[in-house]
Amino acid sequence: MRMDLIQPFINSADAVLAQGLESPISIENLSMEEEAYRRKGIAAEVSLTGEIEGRIIFDVDLGTAVQLASRLAGVEVSETNDDLVREAVCELANQIIGNSVTTLNDQGFHFRVHPPTLHTSEQGSKSSEDTEALVMCFNTASGNVFMNVALRHHCRRALEHAAVAG
Numbered sequence: 001m002r003m004d005l006i007q008p009f010i011n012s013a014d015a016v017l018a019q020g021l022e023s024p025i026s027i028e029n030l031s032m033e034e035e036a037y038r039r040k041g042i043a044a045e046v047s048l049t050g051e052i053e054g055r056i057i058f059d060v061d062l063g064t065a066v067q068l069a070s071r072l073a074g075v076e077v078s079e080t081n082d083d084l085v086r087e088a089v090c091e092l093a094n095q096i097i098g099n100s101v102t103t104l105n106d107q108g109f110h111f112r113v114h115p116p117t118l119h120t121s122e123q124g125s126k127s128s129e130d131t132e133a134l135v136m137c138f139n140t141a142s143g144n145v146f147m148n149v150a151l152r153h154h155c156r157r158a159l160e161h162a163a164v165a166g
Contacts, residue, residue, distance in 0.1 A: 001032070005052060005104070005151050006134055012099035013058075013138060013147055020068055020092065023141035032132045037148045041065060042086055043119035044093040050111030052104065054151035057119055058093045064143030065089050090116040092145075109153075 010027070018025045043059040060068065062079060069077040069088035077084050093116040101113055133150035 001132055001134060001151070002153055004107070005109075005153060006149050008100040008103035009056060009096065009147065009149055010136070012096045012103075013145070016092065016095045016099065017138055017140060017145055020071060020095070021064070021140050021142045022071070026139045027136055028139050029135075029137040031135050033135050033148075034132055037119075037133065037135070039119055040144075040146060042089045044090045044116040045119040046093050046097050046116050047114040048111050048151065049114070051109050051154055052111040052151055053154060054149070056093075056097070056151070057146075057148040058089065058096065058116075059119070059146040059148065060089050060092065061143035061145070064140065064145060067142040068092060086118055090118070 014025050014027070017023075037057055037059075040059050041061040042065045043057055045055055045057045047055045062085075065085045065088060066077055066079050069081070069085045072088050072091060073084060077088075079085070097113055097116075104111070133148050135146065135148045138145040138147065
């Protein structure tokens with residue numbers, strides 16, 4: 001797993017969470033996993049295709065998601081407002097991905113980002129056979145946010161793109 005592909009997501013998540021939750025952030029429980037991801041709270045999944053391929057899952061504890069939704073809406077949101085809380089988690093994913101994509105594009109990578117979808121299955125998405133997932137927990141004063149990143153770089157596609165461009 002290439003850290004130059006993953007680091008922009010870590011940096012962006014740290015900055016977006018600190019700003020969105022107005023809380024200091026610490027990263028804990030870094031691990032590599034090959035099994036399917038099991039959702040812990042409300043989760044959004046973003047897929048990437050092209051030179052960089054894979055997926056990122058943002059999984060937010062329910063209480064943290066409610067606080068995030070309240071901050072984004074500018075009013076108190078309750079746990080019963082499922083739609084608004086889910087939309088807040090997808091918006092969090094959009095903000096983190098947006099910052100990360102800018103960094104990766106500036107480094108010359110070419111890929112397509114698909115809109116976030118709610119990750120609803122209990123079993124979760126499995127990374128491909130040749131890609132492990134990096135799983136980390138962002139601990140905030142509001143609760144935990146988990147990020148599961150399973151990405152790989154296609155060298156062949158990068159060489160094909162260079163040949164077409166050149």
